[in-house]
Every structure is written in C-alpha cells, then in structure tokens.
Amino acid sequence: MKTIACLHTAAGNRAVFEAACPPGATLTHTLREDLLKDAEAAGGLTDAIADRTARALEALATPGVDAVLLTCSTVGPGAARAQAAVPVLRVDAALAEEATKGGGTVVVLCAVETTVEPTRAIFAEAASRNGATLDVRLVPGAWAAFRAGDTEGYHRIVAEASDVAHAEGARAVALAQASMTGAVALAKGKKPLASPPVGLAAALAA
Known part of the structure; x- marks a missing residue:
C-alpha cells in the first residue's frame, strides 16, 4: 500500500479524489483554500504564491508518504519549486x-x-x-x-x-x-x- 499526500485548494476535492482512489493507494488530504483565493485576488499565480505552494507541498513529504500530489491547476507551477525526498506531482x-x-x-x-x-x-x-x-x-x-x-x-x-x-x-x-x-x-x-x-x-x- 502506498500513501499519496494530496494538497487541495477546494474543499470538495477531497471526496472527488477519494472516489477516484485506485487499489493499492491510501490518501491523506490537506486543504489550503488561501492559495487559490489569493491567486484569484491577484489575477493569477504570483511568485510569492508559487513559493507558498512549494513550501506547503514540501511539508507533506513526511515519513511514510510515497508521493505528493497537487490537485489545483491554478497554483500548479508551484510544484516545480518544491524540493522533497519523494516525487511531487501536478495532477494536471x-x-x-x-x-x-x-x-x-x-x-x-x-x-x-x-x-x-x-x-x-x-x-x-x-x-x-x-x-x-x-x-x-x-x-x-x-x-x-x-x-x-x-x-x-x-x-x-x-x-x-x-x-x-x-x-x-x-x-x-x-x-x-x-x-x-x-x-x-x-x-x-x-x-x-x-x-x-x-x-x-x-x-x-x-
């Protein structure tokens, strides 16, 4: 069994990903609505928000986690800035x-x-x-x-x-x-x- 840590910016996505979870995986969920709301307020993704996204992703790469998955497309480029010991992926x-x-x-x-x-x-x-x-x-x-x-x-x-x-x-x-x-x-x-x-x-x- 592998553990995938999901970072969401919309609360409803937890249920969406649980419903799609394949055999052999277990999911954890972290909600950061502020990242998407701030990007919307700024008119798009800024460097600062991308960096905050990267830090949030890095924080999920804890012992026992096999991969980290960013489920928000707006802040997706932040995944490339994350440095972790496990794969950090963009769902899109x-x-x-x-x-x-x-x-x-x-x-x-x-x-x-x-x-x-x-x-x-x-x-x-x-x-x-x-x-x-x-x-x-x-x-x-x-x-x-x-x-x-x-x-x-x-x-x-x-x-x-x-x-x-x-x-x-x-x-x-x-x-x-x-x-x-x-x-x-x-x-x-x-x-x-x-x-x-x-x-x-x-x-x-x-």
Missing part, C-alpha cells in the same frame, strides 16, 4: 499527457480564468511531444456557479461545453480542474477526461 501534468498522447485536436476546458495560462503551458508541452493541436477554452458562467455553491449547475455547464467541443470535432476533451469531475457523468456524448484518476495513477506509479 498526467492529464495533459493522457489527453494529448493520441494526437489530433484536444480541447481543454477551464472553469476559472486564473487557471487558463498555467493549464495552457503544461498542455502545450505535452501537445508538442505528442503531435496534438491544442484549444484551451474558458467555460462562461462555470466558476460563478461553483462559487455560488451550485455544484450541480457547475457540472452541467461544463458537461454542455464538453458536448459542444466533441460535436465540433475534438478527439479528446480534458477538464483542467479536478472540481469539474462531476461533469463526466453528465456529458451526453463522448466522455471528457478528468484529472483525478490519471493523476492518482501517475502518483502511484511514481
């Missing part, structure tokens, strides 16, 4: 690899504006390696629904955006944020890819 890095490995057109849906550029950067790296064409989209109205506590409406809006992207010819649709995972079940056409299952599998393999 595994998603980017999974979504782009088949080439073709990949549409990446983002709910919050602050995650667009970090998401574009990490998906562009994977798309370049795998010969995929990238289309990163912000889903209008999604984050407002999330912040208002309308989780059902949030997932419905994202699912509809996924259906549109597939209808337009996308080979794959990826959901940039773990909080969007509930949209998978609501999509009427081909299912979009969510980060928790692939991210946890990557952490387990690491």
Whole structure:
C-alpha cells in the first residue's frame, strides 16, 4: 500500500479524489483554500504564491508518504519549486499527457480564468511531444456557479461545453480542474477526461 499526500485548494476535492482512489493507494488530504483565493485576488499565480505552494507541498513529504500530489491547476507551477525526498506531482501534468498522447485536436476546458495560462503551458508541452493541436477554452458562467455553491449547475455547464467541443470535432476533451469531475457523468456524448484518476495513477506509479 502506498500513501499519496494530496494538497487541495477546494474543499470538495477531497471526496472527488477519494472516489477516484485506485487499489493499492491510501490518501491523506490537506486543504489550503488561501492559495487559490489569493491567486484569484491577484489575477493569477504570483511568485510569492508559487513559493507558498512549494513550501506547503514540501511539508507533506513526511515519513511514510510515497508521493505528493497537487490537485489545483491554478497554483500548479508551484510544484516545480518544491524540493522533497519523494516525487511531487501536478495532477494536471498526467492529464495533459493522457489527453494529448493520441494526437489530433484536444480541447481543454477551464472553469476559472486564473487557471487558463498555467493549464495552457503544461498542455502545450505535452501537445508538442505528442503531435496534438491544442484549444484551451474558458467555460462562461462555470466558476460563478461553483462559487455560488451550485455544484450541480457547475457540472452541467461544463458537461454542455464538453458536448459542444466533441460535436465540433475534438478527439479528446480534458477538464483542467479536478472540481469539474462531476461533469463526466453528465456529458451526453463522448466522455471528457478528468484529472483525478490519471493523476492518482501517475502518483502511484511514481
């Protein structure tokens, strides 16, 4: 049994990752909502917030932990600054690899504006390696629904955006944020890819 320490910036992601936890893994959860809220207030990830994220990740690399997983795409670049004795991974890095490995057109849906550029950067790296064409989209109205506590409406809006992207010819649709995972079940056409299952599998393999 391997232990994966998860750092979340949204409280609801604990249940999302527990539901996606693969056999052979046990999860611990740490919530740091301040990191995402401060990034939103600043209009994006700053060096100071990235450094705070790195320190928070390093603090989770305690004895008995086999890997640390950052589940927030907005503060994702902070993972690269963390120095730990165990692998420190971004959940969206595994998603980017999974979504782009088949080439073709990949549409990446983002709910919050602050995650667009970090998401574009990490998906562009994977798309370049795998010969995929990238289309990163912000889903209008999604984050407002999330912040208002309308989780059902949030997932419905994202699912509809996924259906549109597939209808337009996308080979794959990826959901940039773990909080969007509930949209998978609501999509009427081909299912979009969510980060928790692939991210946890990557952490387990690491």
